Amino acid sequence: MRRFLLLLMLCASGAMAAAKPQPLEIRVTAGADPYVTQLLELALSYQSRPAILKPVAGIPTQSRAVRLLGKPSGIDVFWSVTSRTREQHALAVRIPLVKGLLGYRVLFIAASRAADFVDIKHWGQLQPVLFGLRHDWPDREVFELNGLQVVAFHDTEKAMSMLSSKRLDVVPLDILAAGDFSSRSDIMVQPQLLIHYPSAVYLFVDKANTELHALLQKGLEQAIADGCFEWLFRRHFARQLEQLDLAGRTRLNLPNPTLSAETPLSRSELWYQPGKYNDNNNTQTNQTEHGSHVAPHPHCLPVKP
Numbered sequence: 001m002r003r004f005l006l007l008l009m010l011c012a013s014g015a016m017a018a019a020k021p022q023p024l025e026i027r028v029t030a031g032a033d034p035y036v037t038q039l040l041e042l043a044l045s046y047q048s049r050p051a052i053l054k055p056v057a058g059i060p061t062q063s064r065a066v067r068l069l070g071k072p073s074g075i076d077v078f079w080s081v082t083s084r085t086r087e088q089h090a091l092a093v094r095i096p097l098v099k100g101l102l103g104y105r106v107l108f109i110a111a112s113r114a115a116d117f118v119d120i121k122h123w124g125q126l127q128p129v130l131f132g133l134r135h136d137w138p139d140r141e142v143f144e145l146n147g148l149q150v151v152a153f154h155d156t157e158k159a160m161s162m163l164s165s166k167r168l169d170v171v172p173l174d175i176l177a178a179g180d181f182s183s184r185s186d187i188m189v190q191p192q193l194l195i196h197y198p199s200a201v202y203l204f205v206d207k208a209n210t211e212l213h214a215l216l217q218k219g220l221e222q223a224i225a226d227g228c229f230e231w232l233f234r235r236h237f238a239r240q241l242e243q244l245d246l247a248g249r250t251r252l253n254l255p256n257p258t259l260s261a262e263t264p265l266s267r268s269e270l271w272y273q274p275g276k277y278n279d280n281n282n283t284q285t286n287q288t289e290h291g292s293h294v295a296p297h298p299h300c301l302p303v304k305p
Contacts, residue, residue: 023050026212027075029065030055035236036079039097040203042228042300043219062136066090070206077212078204083138083258091207094264095220096200098176099233099272102139103199103256104246105172107190108181110163117190123252132159132168138258142197143172145257156181163187175244176237194249197256198265224269228300247275 028040037053044051056075059065066089068074081102082092109117120126127147133140135152143150151168153159156177162168164186172195173181182189203220205212223229264270
């Protein structure tokens with residue numbers, strides 16, 4: 001009898017092991033920003049099946065990443081600033097991952113030309129200015145469609161040298177990337193001006209992969225509802241945004257003709273608004289020495305400071 005019970009237990013444990021679902025493997029570009037990686041992991045954590053992210057190296061450009069979505073030697077998820085064209089080639093999860101922050105651009109200029117930008121008050125005054133934008137940024141089209149002069153570059157470091165040698169007038173970088181070049185003495189961030197246009201960074205999947213699309217959409221919506229999305233966003237960006245003081249700058253607003261009609265502009269909780277407290281309805285805030293932060297929901301994944 002004992003031997004029979006032991007055999008029964010072994011069979012039951014084997015059956016349970018066999019029934020345990022294999023982790024869902026999701027291929028992403030190697031070297032991804034930690035915030036996006038953690039947000040992806042958060043979105044996937046709401047499902048019962050475990051999921052792991054597998055980094056894939058050797059994908060140097062955004063256009064190549066889009067082409068490799070769903071391919072056997074490619075990736076499953078890609079994230080980028082959206083446009084109507086990009087949404088025609090891939091399936092977008094229409095939740096702006098960084099709450100529109102990449103639509104806020106500070107102006108890098110040659111330090112020797114600081115006086116040339118002091119009296120600018122509206123974006124129409126920028127039409128004679130020669131802007132440098134990377135060739136594969138969807139933002140390049142935003143500037144071009146607004147009648148601004150654009151030179152496409154492939155390397156941001158070289159673009160900064162072009163600023164210094166006066167082959168470019170302005171390199172408008174998003175506020176999250178601006179700190180990477182702030183230590184140079186020959187260039188500077190213009191201290192009063194801020195270009196803004198509606199812009200969203202979305203997750204994209206292959207058009208045929210509707211199952212993964214639904215999984216990510218549902219997970220992000222759940223993270224918004226329970227406050228974990230806002231908590232993670234502030235954990236990464238709150239201090240930097242406070243230091244930038246975007247509300248104190250002269251904002252030059254550009255329309256963005258590249259956005260699709262499905263962009264969720266009416267959902268205020270999805271967008272960062274300088275000078276306004278913009279919280280989800282289920283989060284709580286506390287004051288700390290670093291300013292306000294969101295008290296995490298018990299479900300929120302632990303992340304490194």
